[in-house]
Amino acid sequence: MTEQPVNLIIAGVGGQGNVLASQIVAGAAVEEGFTVAVGETFGASQRGGSVMSHVRITRGKAIGPLIPRGKADLVVALEPMECLRVLRVFGNKQTRVIMNERPNYPLSVLQGEAAYPSPDNLRAEISRLATLLLSFPATEVASEAGNPVAANVVMTGALAGTGLLPIRVDSYRRTIAELFTGQARELNLRAFELGVEKVRGS
Amino acid sequence: MSIVSVKADLPGRVVLLTGNEAVARGALEAGLGFASSYPGSPTAEVLGVLGQLAREFNLYAEWSINEIVAMEGAAAASFAGLRSMVVMKPDGLNVALDFLTSLSLSGIKGGMVVVVGDDPHAHSSIKEEDSRYLAKVAHVPVFEPATVQEAKEMVKEAFALSETLRHPVIVRCVTRICHASGNVVLGELPFREKKPAIQKDERFIINPAGVSMTHRQQELKLRKMAEIAEAMPFNWYEGPADAEILLIGCGPGFMYAREAVDILGISDRIGLLKLGVTWPLPEKLVLNHLRHAKKVVFAEEIEPVLEESVTSLAARHWSELGTLSFYGKNSGHVAGPLGPGVGELNVDIMIGALASVLGLPARQPENPQEPEAQPTAGVPVIDRELAFCAGCPHRASFWAIRAALELDGRNGFVAGDIGCYTLGLGRTGYYLMRTVHCMGAGVGVASGLSKLARLGFARPVVALVGDSTFFHAAVPALIDARYNQAAFLCVVLDNGTTAMTGHQPHPGMRVNAMGEEAPAVAVEEIVAGLGIPYTIQDPYDIKTTTRVVFDLLQQKVLHVLILRRECALVAARKSKKPRVYVDPQRCIGDACGCKRFCSKVFSCPANIWDAAAGKARIDEAVCNGCGVCAANCPQQAIAVEGRE
Numbered sequence: 001m002t003e004q005p006v007n008l009i010i011a012g013v014g015g016q017g018n019v020l021a022s023q024i025v026a027g028a029a030v031e032e033g034f035t036v037a038v039g040e041t042f043g044a045s046q047r048g049g050s051v052m053s054h055v056r057i058t059r060g061k062a063i064g065p066l067i068p069r070g071k072a073d074l075v076v077a078l079e080p081m082e083c084l085r086v087l088r089v090f091g092n093k094q095t096r097v098i099m100n101e102r103p104n105y106p107l108s109v110l111q112g113e114a115a116y117p118s119p120d121n122l123r124a125e126i127s128r129l130a131t132l133l134l135s136f137p138a139t140e141v142a143s144e145a146g147n148p149v150a151a152n153v154v155m156t157g158a159l160a161g162t163g164l165l166p167i168r169v170d171s172y173r174r175t176i177a178e179l180f181t182g183q184a185r186e187l188n189l190r191a192f193e194l195g196v197e198k199v200r201g202s
Numbered sequence: 203m204s205i206v207s208v209k210a211d212l213p214g215r216v217v218l219l220t221g222n223e224a225v226a227r228g229a230l231e232a233g234l235g236f237a238s239s240y241p242g243s244p245t246a247e248v249l250g251v252l253g254q255l256a257r258e259f260n261l262y263a264e265w266s267i268n269e270i271v272a273m274e275g276a277a278a279a280s281f282a283g284l285r286s287m288v289v290m291k292p293d294g295l296n297v298a299l300d301f302l303t304s305l306s307l308s309g310i311k312g313g314m315v316v317v318v319g320d321d322p323h324a325h326s327s328i329k330e331e332d333s334r335y336l337a338k339v340a341h342v343p344v345f346e347p348a349t350v351q352e353a354k355e356m357v358k359e360a361f362a363l364s365e366t367l368r369h370p371v372i373v374r375c376v377t378r379i380c381h382a383s384g385n386v387v388l389g390e391l392p393f394r395e396k397k398p399a400i401q402k403d404e405r406f407i408i409n410p411a412g413v414s415m416t417h418r419q420q421e422l423k424l425r426k427m428a429e430i431a432e433a434m435p436f437n438w439y440e441g442p443a444d445a446e447i448l449l450i451g452c453g454p455g456f457m458y459a460r461e462a463v464d465i466l467g468i469s470d471r472i473g474l475l476k477l478g479v480t481w482p483l484p485e486k487l488v489l490n491h492l493r494h495a496k497k498v499v500f501a502e503e504i505e506p507v508l509e510e511s512v513t514s515l516a517a518r519h520w521s522e523l524g525t526l527s528f529y530g531k532n533s534g535h536v537a538g539p540l541g542p543g544v545g546e547l548n549v550d551i552m553i554g555a556l557a558s559v560l561g562l563p564a565r566q567p568e569n570p571q572e573p574e575a576q577p578t579a580g581v582p583v584i585d586r587e588l589a590f591c592a593g594c595p596h597r598a599s600f601w602a603i604r605a606a607l608e609l610d611g612r613n614g615f616v617a618g619d620i621g622c623y624t625l626g627l628g629r630t631g632y633y634l635m636r637t638v639h640c641m642g643a644g645v646g647v648a649s650g651l652s653k654l655a656r657l658g659f660a661r662p663v664v665a666l667v668g669d670s671t672f673f674h675a676a677v678p679a680l681i682d683a684r685y686n687q688a689a690f691l692c693v694v695l696d697n698g699t700t701a702m703t704g705h706q707p708h709p710g711m712r713v714n715a716m717g718e719e720a721p722a723v724a725v726e727e728i729v730a731g732l733g734i735p736y737t738i739q740d741p742y743d744i745k746t747t748t749r750v751v752f753d754l755l756q757q758k759v760l761h762v763l764i765l766r767r768e769c770a771l772v773a774a775r776k777s778k779k780p781r782v783y784v785d786p787q788r789c790i791g792d793a794c795g796c797k798r799f800c801s802k803v804f805s806c807p808a809n810i811w812d813a814a815a816g817k818a819r820i821d822e823a824v825c826n827g828c829g830v831c832a833a834n835c836p837q838q839a840i841a842v843e844g845r846e
Contacts (some may be wrong), residue, residue, distance in 0.1 A: 023203050089335065
């Protein structure tokens, strides 16, 4: 048997910035000397489909980019229903979850053919399936940072702030600084710090 | 992860790269001189990166109008002695195949690598095509990386090999390479002289000494390639030297199998043979391991190409090999939920396959979270259909065309094409399209149908084609349509970019792959040149667009309608988005009788319903500020602030 990797899934809706969040986490992990494998679904990017990024971090040999069923240690969800979708397939009793509470409604819900579950029911179901659920309105926090679209980076900050991954907060900061320049760098660093504070304060 | 890492001159440094970035880096380490591509998933980002680095690395990069032109350009560079790379989707290889089958006869000079990105599960494609069959048709060797690091190394090696053999080489990546990320150890960025030159007596001709002679050359090159492949470091074996169970795999499929072996705890019972060159097969290496095997399992993505090569090899050697059993896609053992060869592999599929071959009990769920073991507790997980983005001009175009067809009342037939607007075949496009095939096909199909009018086909015919697809493949069908007197409405959904694959430039734009200013080719210039009448209209003005479409349908002639409006994502990036909001004083909710037009009928994802207030609302995190919903609202309850 080889050393088990730490498996993180970032779940969201196309357009929410899954890929950026996973690149920040993976970049920070490489900087810390880990072997990383990331699997993205970005064909649906920007087009309202369910998307997820598998981020696998290990000290062992190279691994494939897909996490087996039931093997996610951590789920960072940019949207509540996407959280549940991923948790049901990839979660286990020890899975920890960090979740943005802001719903994004599927087309069938907008058109009145399906009903989006109530926030309380969703939270209750997710809490039942996971060992830890940290949730907050990350989109609103991102608006505070200057742009609601930066909710993905707020959530990345929250992940960093929990210390659930063996990665120093500074490594995330350096990765963000490398990925962006100018105003975008400032916005994203601000969003990241608000995310860190959000979980450390709670 | 970023262009900074791709170009870093820091040999030995470990960086995070996507597979596409690793391919670009491998090419730079090989001294690339020329790169071309037409944007296609999952490989679209390779040329994007190379274009940005073109000046710095003294190379030429272009977004070509289609894959065959891209490949011809890359071949020309190779004839002149440069190392060249052409990048495409498998559908692109279909387009370029005619040239590739010729090129592998004429031979080349500078190393030439064809990067093809197959898409198991068709995450971002229209089909799950396995390009390796085409490689066989074209007599071109295939490398298959299993990790992002290997993608970089293989591209480098493929250049060297191509130059040695004077033959193009395919590097077949799959989505889980292209769109995966991983650690990559950077290599040297050597200085390589780039002086394109063709000697006076050099020529590159498909059959200079007769077809049979050049075909013979092809076969000799492939034999040579197979010999070289025997010793390549991309092939390796791990596990017991005399294992009776042998797994042969390639690409990410091999990585899943290896992890499955670890999870099942059977690494002392199974030998793992990983192949980096899958065509032509390194036969001696494979035979050496078949000799100790009784059962052979295959792990490869999409079709059983490797499986068929190995079983055919075994058949030729059956007298010395004895009885062998094969487990793969042909036997049905390596299969996803929809069957063998359908969808992509993963660790769970390989666990199931190996457990059944070894006669192990099916894996016990390690936790109650397995879907079958899990109660839903009354909280549904609703599927998300893909939809046009908030503010997408296509939504307005589809709405107007639908309205015009309804007004027309003759059951108009809509032929679709390939791009973002293909999503319009579903709910987001009001299910308008009746045919969708390959790039450019909609125009040809519409043209063909309209010619049936003389045999009594009475429905008006509309083709929908995007601007990038128009340049790629629609023009020949339009020439044919004019000459053969077809009568249909060809609607060009012109959003000014190649949106589906990430906004790459095309000939209609004023910029090229290297970021230089370029002379734009307007769609209407081409249409006018073909002598076909055209109209240009802004689809955001839905009322006028509906009328224009209706009027054109009545004319019963060949006409091109250009619905021109910039992609909402591009527009939103350029300037500060206008703020669109619902005035709660004016929105009267369900009392209006509009049936919640903005959210429920027009269905822009930014138009949501505030159930608590019983009124419409705009989701500011999603809205791109187009304001089309404001023009449609019967109560004029939606306001737009800050529009330029």
